[in-house]
Amino acid sequence: xxxxDLTNLVGQKMPFGKVMAxxxxxxxxxxxxxxxxxxxxxFRFQQLDYHALDxxxxxxxxxxxxxxxxxxxxYYQKYGRPRWPVWVPATREQxxxxxxxxxxxxxxxxxxxxxxxxxxxxxxxxxxxVRAAAVVPNNWHQQDWVNLLSL
Ligand SMILES: [Zn+2]
Numbered sequence: 470x471x472x473x474d475l476t477n478l479v480g481q482k483m484p485f486g487k488v489m490a491x492x493x494x495x496x497x498x499x500x501x502x503x504x505x506x507x508x509x510x511x512f513r514f515q516q517l518d519y520h521a522l523d524x525x526x527x528x529x530x531x532x533x534x535x536x537x538x539x540x541x542x543x544y545y546q547k548y549g550r551p552r553w554p555v556w557v558p559a560t561r562e563q564x565x566x567x568x569x570x571x572x573x574x575x576x577x578x579x580x581x582x583x584x585x586x587x588x589x590x591x592x593x594x595x596x597x598x599v600r601a602a603a604v605v606p607n608n609w610h611q612q613d614w615v616n617l618l619s620l
Contacts, residue, residue: 472484472505472507472508472510472532473505473507473508473510475530475587475589475598475601476587476601476602476603478598478601479598479599479600479601480597480598481597481598482595482596482597482598483503483589483591483593483594483595483596483597483598484505484506484507484508485503485504485505485506485512485554485594485595486504486505486506486553486554487503487504487506487551487553487554487556488501488502488503488504488553488554488555488556488594488595489501489502489503489538489541489542489545489551489556489558490555490556490557490558490594491558491576492515493557497526497592497593497594498514498555498557498593498594499515499516499526500513500514500515500516501513501514501594502514502533502537502538502541502542502579503530503594504535504538509535510532510535511532511533511534511535511537511538512530512531512532512533513530513531513533513537513579513580513582513583514528514529514530514531514594515528515529516528516529517529517585517588517614518614518615520590520615520618520620524592525590525591525592525599525620526590526591526592526593527588527589527590527614527615527618527620528588528589528590528591528594529585529587529588529589529604529614530585530586530587530588530589531582531583531584531585531586532583532586533579533582533583534582537575537578537579537582540575541572541575541576541579544568544571544572544575545558545559545572547568548563548564549563554595555594555595584604584606585604586603586604587601587602587603587604588601588602588604588612588614588617588618589601590618590620599620600618600619600620601618602617602618604617
């Protein structure tokens, strides 16, 4: 279990104080990087599914090296000042094409590392944990997330 055991945080706020929302939609992050406020552990996250009944996104989390977090932050900081707890950095249109390619390359590298260790249902990546479950290795891509979380 990586850093904070989110499965023990049901009903409590997610521990992320610095969220870089690389994808953002419908008023909340869809994918990005998040840093635990308590331990400094860094994660990549992405919305895997959606529980339509009560408008709850289901996020997947994978631990990543802090070096990746810092490297991506440095890139995006060239195009805007971070605003925490949730920062939506510059969009593709605001970044020169040569720089944008480097950012995409770094993001691809980050997304190729690690595996989803946790799935969490929460209204927002900084909101309260509704449900959370650890993911069994090797079959995460076959999971029925709504069922896993008993939603
Ligand atoms: Zn933590």
